[in-house]
Amino acid sequence: MKDTLLISNVRIINPDDQPFKGDVYIEDGKIIQIGQCLSRKAVQRIDGQNHDWLLLPGYIDMHIHGSAGHDTMDASPLALHEIAQSLVQEGVTGFLATTMTQTIAKIESALVNVAQFEQQEGEAVLLGIHVEGPFVSKIRAGAQPEEYMISPTIEQFANWQKMSCYRIKQITVAPEIEGGFTFLEALKNFNVIPSIGHSDATIEEVHQAVSLGISQATHLYNQMRPFHHRDPGVVGGVLLEDNIKVELIVDCVHSHPQAVKLAYRTKGAKGIILITDAMRAKGLQYGEYDLGGQTVYVSEKGAHLANGALAGSVLTMEQAVKNMKAITNCSLQEIVAMSSTNAAEQLQLPMKGRIEEGFDADFVLLDQQLNVQKTICRGKVVFEKS
Numbered sequence: 001m002k003d004t005l006l007i008s009n010v011r012i013i014n015p016d017d018q019p020f021k022g023d024v025y026i027e028d029g030k031i032i033q034i035g036q037c038l039s040r041k042a043v044q045r046i047d048g049q050n051h052d053w054l055l056l057p058g059y060i061d062m063h064i065h066g067s068a069g070h071d072t073m074d075a076s077p078l079a080l081h082e083i084a085q086s087l088v089q090e091g092v093t094g095f096l097a098t099t100m101t102q103t104i105a106k107i108e109s110a111l112v113n114v115a116q117f118e119q120q121e122g123e124a125v126l127l128g129i130h131v132e133g134p135f136v137s138k139i140r141a142g143a144q145p146e147e148y149m150i151s152p153t154i155e156q157f158a159n160w161q162k163m164s165c166y167r168i169k170q171i172t173v174a175p176e177i178e179g180g181f182t183f184l185e186a187l188k189n190f191n192v193i194p195s196i197g198h199s200d201a202t203i204e205e206v207h208q209a210v211s212l213g214i215s216q217a218t219h220l221y222n223q224m225r226p227f228h229h230r231d232p233g234v235v236g237g238v239l240l241e242d243n244i245k246v247e248l249i250v251d252c253v254h255s256h257p258q259a260v261k262l263a264y265r266t267k268g269a270k271g272i273i274l275i276t277d278a279m280r281a282k283g284l285q286y287g288e289y290d291l292g293g294q295t296v297y298v299s300e301k302g303a304h305l306a307n308g309a310l311a312g313s314v315l316t317m318e319q320a321v322k323n324m325k326a327i328t329n330c331s332l333q334e335i336v337a338m339s340s341t342n343a344a345e346q347l348q349l350p351m352k353g354r355i356e357e358g359f360d361a362d363f364v365l366l367d368q369q370l371n372v373q374k375t376i377c378r379g380k381v382v383f384e385k386s
Contacts, residue, residue: 009048054365094126136177194213248260
């Protein structure tokens with residue numbers, strides 16, 4: 001018997017279509033039919049008639065280190081399962097497990113752990129790995145430990161890709177460091193997103209990096225050479241480069257609301273990818289936590305190292321979406337682009353990021369205040385608000 005689900009009387013939101021009230025019929029994790037007043041029989045039904053619910057493609061978080069007390073660098077199956085289970089509560093249906101600058105041995109343990117990971121029901125889908133560091137600049141270290149930063153080599157990366165069973169999908173690089181441009185040139189032979197981040201590059205070096213394949217910027221504004229009218233830096237470069245999509249942490253801690261508005265006006269919704277950059281304290285109480293062997297102090301002011309450097313966030317994608325809407329007054333279609341479609345396109349996932357027949361049945365069901373009511377992953381309800 002087929003696993004079927006009928007979602008009816010919801011407002012369907014896509015990135016470039018007018019929203020409309022309709023129904024969606026799903027079989028075995030795929031969208032089979034979209035229409036109005038569908039009379040299909042289904043094992044499970046969700047009726048939004050009395051709720052005025054919005055149906056969006058499930059959120060995709062391309063940059064998340066941890067959640068619920070666990071971190072990708074823990075290199076344990078339990079950590080990945082706990083992270084994946086916690087993320088569905090905020091509407092996330094897919095994510096990249098993100099590593100950080102550490103010893104080669106610890107990075108490799110994390111990569112092998114992802115390679116051996118067996119997805120379970122009730123979890124956001126682990127779409128691959130984002131390697132953030134160690135090929136970054138000590139000048140823009142932030143919470144990345146300087147003592148483990150090294151120059152990139154394609155041999156090292158090729159070995160890591162093999163270890164991970166080719167699950168590395170994104171790598172953050174400071175192109176201006178020794179070997180950086182040579183590395184980017186060689187990286188063209190790999191199916192991976194090169195992202196400029198933790199970088200002190202000049203705008204000329206940014207342009208050169210883009211010519212060599214850089215197509216994304218890691219957490220815009222944070223730990224990158226800032227904008228100056230005589231030295232536009234990485235910030236100026238990535239805002240002006242049409243071929244770069246920028247990650248944005250919209251927690252009003254990493255970036256001032258007016259800086260978020262500037263990015264929105266400069267890049268447009270098609271050029272922004274909402275991320276959390278969350279660490280293990282997400283969803284937990286304020287207090288002291290570990291990040292790569294460093295103590296992180298989490299309070300209402302965010303997550304910081306003892307020296308004051310920001311150390312990831314405790315942001316949820318649910319709150320990121322709400323904040324983006326409040327700050328920019330963007331449309332719901334633009335929210336879909338920034339929270340799902342752009343990430344799916346960058347990751348070359350042609351069946352995700354839209355609500356269309358034949359696509360994967362990954363959705364988040366929201367109320368009018370953009371609160372997550374249900375998360376549906378691969379056609380199954382994996383979270384319901386109590």
